[in-house]
Amino acid sequence: MFVHNFEIRVSYADTDQMGVVYYSNYFIWFERGRTELLRETGLPYKDLEKQNLFLPVVEASCSYKASAQYDDIIIVKTRIKKIGKSSIIFTYEILRKLDGEFLASGETTHAFINRDRKVIRIPAEIKTKLKV
Amino acid sequence: MFVHNFEIRVSYADTDQMGVVYYSNYFIWFERGRTELLRETGLPYKDLEKQNLFLPVVEASCSYKASAQYDDIIIVKTRIKKIGKSSIIFTYEILRKLDGEFLASGETTHAFINRDRKVIRIPAEIKTKLKV
Amino acid sequence: MFVHNFEIRVSYADTDQMGVVYYSNYFIWFERGRTELLRETGLPYKDLEKQNLFLPVVEASCSYKASAQYDDIIIVKTRIKKIGKSSIIFTYEILRKLDGEFLASGETTHAFINRDRKVIRIPAEIKTKLKV
Amino acid sequence: MFVHNFEIRVSYADTDQMGVVYYSNYFIWFERGRTELLRETGLPYKDLEKQNLFLPVVEASCSYKASAQYDDIIIVKTRIKKIGKSSIIFTYEILRKLDGEFLASGETTHAFINRDRKVIRIPAEIKTKLKV
Numbered sequence: 094m095f096v097h098n099f100e101i102r103v104s105y106a107d108t109d110q111m112g113v114v115y116y117s118n119y120f121i122w123f124e125r126g127r128t129e130l131l132r133e134t135g136l137p138y139k140d141l142e143k144q145n146l147f148l149p150v151v152e153a154s155c156s157y158k159a160s161a162q163y164d165d166i167i168i169v170k171t172r173i174k175k176i177g178k179s180s181i182i183f184t185y186e187i188l189r190k191l192d193g194e195f196l197a198s199g200e201t202t203h204a205f206i207n208r209d210r211k212v213i214r215i216p217a218e219i220k221t222k223l224k225v
Numbered sequence: 226m227f228v229h230n231f232e233i234r235v236s237y238a239d240t241d242q243m244g245v246v247y248y249s250n251y252f253i254w255f256e257r258g259r260t261e262l263l264r265e266t267g268l269p270y271k272d273l274e275k276q277n278l279f280l281p282v283v284e285a286s287c288s289y290k291a292s293a294q295y296d297d298i299i300i301v302k303t304r305i306k307k308i309g310k311s312s313i314i315f316t317y318e319i320l321r322k323l324d325g326e327f328l329a330s331g332e333t334t335h336a337f338i339n340r341d342r343k344v345i346r347i348p349a350e351i352k353t354k355l356k357v
Numbered sequence: 358m359f360v361h362n363f364e365i366r367v368s369y370a371d372t373d374q375m376g377v378v379y380y381s382n383y384f385i386w387f388e389r390g391r392t393e394l395l396r397e398t399g400l401p402y403k404d405l406e407k408q409n410l411f412l413p414v415v416e417a418s419c420s421y422k423a424s425a426q427y428d429d430i431i432i433v434k435t436r437i438k439k440i441g442k443s444s445i446i447f448t449y450e451i452l453r454k455l456d457g458e459f460l461a462s463g464e465t466t467h468a469f470i471n472r473d474r475k476v477i478r479i480p481a482e483i484k485t486k487l488k489v
Numbered sequence: 490m491f492v493h494n495f496e497i498r499v500s501y502a503d504t505d506q507m508g509v510v511y512y513s514n515y516f517i518w519f520e521r522g523r524t525e526l527l528r529e530t531g532l533p534y535k536d537l538e539k540q541n542l543f544l545p546v547v548e549a550s551c552s553y554k555a556s557a558q559y560d561d562i563i564i565v566k567t568r569i570k571k572i573g574k575s576s577i578i579f580t581y582e583i584l585r586k587l588d589g590e591f592l593a594s595g596e597t598t599h600a601f602i603n604r605d606r607k608v609i610r611i612p613a614e615i616k617t618k619l620k621v
Binding site: 237238241242244249 | 507559
């Protein structure tokens, strides 16, 4: 199964006073992960929006095992779990690069909608590209 | 069952270019909701930390039904779903104040740990206060 | 001179591992301050955008004197410093509510533009309302 | 004069409903810029904190010329402008990589303090390294 690896360094802005990354920031990493996966399949999300296709999140979850810390380089491993008629599910794993420690896993479900917020079927040519 | 209502207005910072609130920001509202619920039970989270008690998030999820938009006043309804030996689960509902539209629901699970990141049993006097 | 007071509580999300509010978050408070000032003058920013008027920031600065901390209620004091032909300057003071300690001051300059990003003169009826 | 170049891609989280990057997010890029400059001088900020040296921001400003947009790769050019007895000033320029367009410039002033929040003189060996 195709997996996309994306790396980013934890900034001070990401941390909270517990000395670790604040929990909602993992979802921003998930966004970066799926954006880069889509780019690699030949479907930059920016171009999808130009084609009047939007992928809002309808479900999101994250399970936290260990803490990402300031200045860690983390790896976001993104996969497509399922492609439905008008939805797509991505899964994510977050690891610390230095020692490979598994930090968190997550999942997001997205609807395909148009500018008028109507749910639409995934166009065939896009479905083909997503089935990498 | 005890429910705590908290209101906050959507800022421009909360929005993204889809013209709605970016999905990770709902988790910040969840934090505000549980903080105020804890305060109302007589357990301000700030004081818990002074007593060497920390409640990191171990699981978080959100289901998005409709979009919060700029300048909306939203209501965060927070409840305690379950108190375990050393964990607590909060649930959340997000509504738009103006028309009462249901926007999202979510859940967070927290471990009780001390400064050394050891999981600890919830002290009896705290458990009592939480069972409102 | 008209001053608008706005209160908000520091969330955990606002903090960083130095145990204080991360510096860029003060600018989000400034936004909340000017939004509420505008509302009080009868010009909710949301309505300005509906009238094809946008106020992007062209200059922003903040001077930090003391640290806002988790769970502090802070007060944002917002004033209009200057109204130009097609620009407006707001100033801000941030204080801790509990003891009145002065934490930070700042300033933002905004251009008036339309949807096509052209700079426009401030309409007379808006100028009148702003001169509170 | 030594200049450090850092690149990062604009995420959806960075944008607001005006379709551009929200103004406070430029300060997070500034942080990333100075962090990487410090690393390159042999002074990773993480190590400074371990040596009981902290560099809180005392002044920050940004001047916005054009808008960074979703999916742009932006370049942060960071320089040390001045090293005082117990302070340091960084300057920043933000450019769009694709066309080199100049988007914003900024400046941050930092005090050197210890864990007890006392201002301290910059140690000689650190001053030497900073004078690249």
